[in-house]
Amino acid sequence: MTAPHSADQPLDDLDQAILDQLAAVLTRLDPPPPDLDDRVRLVLALDDVDRDVARLREEHLVGAVRGTERTRTLTFDAESRTVMITIVDRPDGLVRIDGWLAPGAAVRVELRHPAPDPSQTVESDASGRFVLDGVPHGLAQVVVHPARGEHAPQVVTPALTL
Amino acid sequence: MSNVPVDRAGASLDRAARLGERLERARAGDRDALDEVVRELNPLLWRVARAQGLALEEAADVVQTTWLELVRGLHTIRSSSALTAWLVTTTRRESWRVRGLTQRQTPHDAATLESSPDPDPGPAELLLSEERDRALWQHVARLPERCRALLRIVAHVDRPDYTVVAEALGMPRGSIGPTRGRCLAKLREMLAADSTWSPT
Numbered sequence: 001m002t003a004p005h006s007a008d009q010p011l012d013d014l015d016q017a018i019l020d021q022l023a024a025v026l027t028r029l030d031p032p033p034p035d036l037d038d039r040v041r042l043v044l045a046l047d048d049v050d051r052d053v054a055r056l057r058e059e060h061l062v063g064a065v066r067g068t069e070r071t072r073t074l075t076f077d078a079e080s081r082t083v084m085i086t087i088v089d090r091p092d093g094l095v096r097i098d099g100w101l102a103p104g105a106a107v108r109v110e111l112r113h114p115a116p117d118p119s120q121t122v123e124s125d126a127s128g129r130f131v132l133d134g135v136p137h138g139l140a141q142v143v144v145h146p147a148r149g150e151h152a153p154q155v156v157t158p159a160l161t162l
Numbered sequence: 163m164s165n166v167p168v169d170r171a172g173a174s175l176d177r178a179a180r181l182g183e184r185l186e187r188a189r190a191g192d193r194d195a196l197d198e199v200v201r202e203l204n205p206l207l208w209r210v211a212r213a214q215g216l217a218l219e220e221a222a223d224v225v226q227t228t229w230l231e232l233v234r235g236l237h238t239i240r241s242s243s244a245l246t247a248w249l250v251t252t253t254r255r256e257s258w259r260v261r262g263l264t265q266r267q268t269p270h271d272a273a274t275l276e277s278s279p280d281p282d283p284g285p286a287e288l289l290l291s292e293e294r295d296r297a298l299w300q301h302v303a304r305l306p307e308r309c310r311a312l313l314r315i316v317a318h319v320d321r322p323d324y325t326v327v328a329e330a331l332g333m334p335r336g337s338i339g340p341t342r343g344r345c346l347a348k349l350r351e352m353l354a355a356d357s358t359w360s361p362t
Binding site for chain 1: 197200218223260285290316344
């Protein structure tokens, strides 16, 4: 006779119940960000597959400056470029983004938001600096387009919560 | 509680079949189907990334990068089991890459302290309001680390995918699979002996 809790028996409904309970407990203890599904949806909505995905290398929280401003610096590395952005909370509830591309180039930089909000687009200067000001809080993704005539993929960051 | 599903194993099989069907539609270019696959499997990807010791923001990025990679390779993935295994493998590889980058750049960053894969017992007691949840968590904490690592991931996987997920995690084939396995058998034995735990 086999013991009731033998390792060799097939999974039954009680095993299933234990594992389901464990999944619920793990989610309670270490929940994914509430907007994780939305972030994935935002980045997957870009149809172009010729992309160079930038990965987060470091994040610095500079903290509350003068009481009302919070500043974060994020660095993303892609194969072709590094994208560094500083996100400053403005006192009026909007956000300013100071960005820098390396290697520097005058290119189109797009900030995408979830549909139906339109993208914001600016041009970087020759040294790769750009500013996006008056940006609302929420999800956004930075897309760096190749220079005109340049045969290079777009550089895309993951979706960020501003 | 009275409204407990009576046939959980059957429900799990249904979930796997549904996932396979959505994968099929996603491959044909159906965005809504892809969204549903994302919603279904994001908890698993999150758990895998966190188990690799990533901080919150790093783990969120790895999950996104993994899905972007998936869209590029979607045409090569033919079944829901293959999808789950592919996602687990890619999430781990992406996590290693990010961890390598952050450790080289910021060796003493607070992020590495935050990233202990198991929350310590203090917060768990506070966050789990139900006695049966606290009981389960205490018993899980008594299992060997290898068992905890396995069950943490397997809990988020449809049961027919056990074997492929174990392989994707680099665990020996015999340690899980279609049978209950030693880790779950041990946990079940401890729970059965605990009067503060009940299955529902």
